[in-house]
Amino acid sequence: MVLLSIWRISQDFxxxxxxxxxxxxxxxxxxxxxxxSFIGTCREQGAFLRAGCSQLKQNEMSITKESELIGMLKxxxxxxxxxxxxxxxxxxxxSTKELDEYGGEILKSYGAxxxxxxxxxxxxxxxxxxxxxxxxxxxxxKKILQEGDLINIDVxxxxxxxxxxxxxxxxxxxxxxxxxxxxxxxRNILRKAIGHIKGGVKISEIGxxxxxxxKKSGFKVIxxxxxxxxxxxxxxxxxxxxxxRVRTNRERFxxxxxxxxxxxxxxxxxxxxxxxxxxxxxxxxxxxxTQHEQTILVTDNHPVILTESNEIWD
Numbered sequence: 001m002v003l004l005s006i007w008r009i010s011q012d013f014x015x016x017x018x019x020x021x022x023x024x025x026x027x028x029x030x031x032x033x034x035x036x037s038f039i040g041t042c043r044e045q046g047a048f049l050r051a052g053c054s055q056l057k058q059n060e061m062s063i064t065k066e067s068e069l070i071g072m073l074k075x076x077x078x079x080x081x082x083x084x085x086x087x088x089x090x091x092x093x094x095s096t097k098e099l100d101e102y103g104g105e106i107l108k109s110y111g112a113x114x115x116x117x118x119x120x121x122x123x124x125x126x127x128x129x130x131x132x133x134x135x136x137x138x139x140x141x142k143k144i145l146q147e148g149d150l151i152n153i154d155v156x157x158x159x160x161x162x163x164x165x166x167x168x169x170x171x172x173x174x175x176x177x178x179x180x181x182x183x184x185x186x187r188n189i190l191r192k193a194i195g196h197i198k199g200g201v202k203i204s205e206i207g208x209x210x211x212x213x214x215k216k217s218g219f220k221v222i223x224x225x226x227x228x229x230x231x232x233x234x235x236x237x238x239x240x241x242x243x244x245r246v247r248t249n250r251e252r253f254x255x256x257x258x259x260x261x262x263x264x265x266x267x268x269x270x271x272x273x274x275x276x277x278x279x280x281x282x283x284x285x286x287x288x289x290t291q292h293e294q295t296i297l298v299t300d301n302h303p304v305i306l307t308e309s310n311e312i313w314d
Contacts, residue, residue: 061257083166092145092173097139112159134264135225135264136280137280166310192209211244223242224271228241294312
């Protein structure tokens with residue numbers, strides 16, 4: 001695990017236990033910059049840190065030559081296409097294991113390696129989260145897709161030393177549980193957020209935009225899941241592209257860097273917590289969460305959507 005941030009809860013969360021500490025740590029799967037959290041007192045957080053967290057800074061991916069851009073375009077097209085085909089392949093009565101294996105075969109056909117499976121020991125080629133699962137859902141033969149399910153597929157992979165990441169939530173079949181407003185909010189907010197990104201823009205401003213737009217739609221954001229830099233590894237600087245504003249964060253997007261921008265829009269919860277399986281995340285107050293993600297190239301004008309082949313906005 002990698003210690004990413006420690007904040008006093010009283011500053012950033014509405015929790016009753018004042019003086020509590022929120023620790024964002026990189027999960028073995030969360031090289032993608034998706035974090036698990038530990039909330040406890042100052043005394044408790046010391047034991048948590050001794051369990052294996054340490055500080056780490058990683059470089060950011062900066063496109064400096066044509067070969068690097070080509071490498072990022074290739075792997076981004078692979079993960080984007082895989083996500084699109086998996087979404088189209090999903091059917092009522094299918095297990096999430098079957099859906100995941102289909103995605104794994106697509107990645108292999110391109111010569112790409114699944115980031116969660118090959119690198120982090122995740123029991124699947126992709127993360128498939130269903131209904132109340134917020135992220136990192138484990139593919140299973142016992143998990144059978146049903147009409148109206150809220151499904152999130154997150155695909156990340158490596159090809160020729162380049163990494164890319166994307167994801168999207170959708171409804172299977174008819175929207176009998178009325179999830180569409182949540183899906184639409186996440187998708188539209190991501191589009192708007194990315195449209196505001198260029199070199200020099202504060203990362204915290206994008207977080208403010210995401211949370212503000214979520215509130216306008218009647219929703220909340222998950223505050224301990226975030227986007228991140230990506231390129232030569234799966235988790236790079238900047239590691240804190242959060243869905244809300246941290247006023248003390250003065251970091252800015254840098255031209256010619258590649259980053260994965262994600263929205264985590266929620267009906268009830270503001271924190272994702274881990275289940276006993278060691279992977280699956282759910283909301284701390286229940287409800288549903290939608291996620292949409294694109295890997296982009298930051299420019300001094302409009303960003304380039306590298307994973308546009310996923311067609312999550314179509």
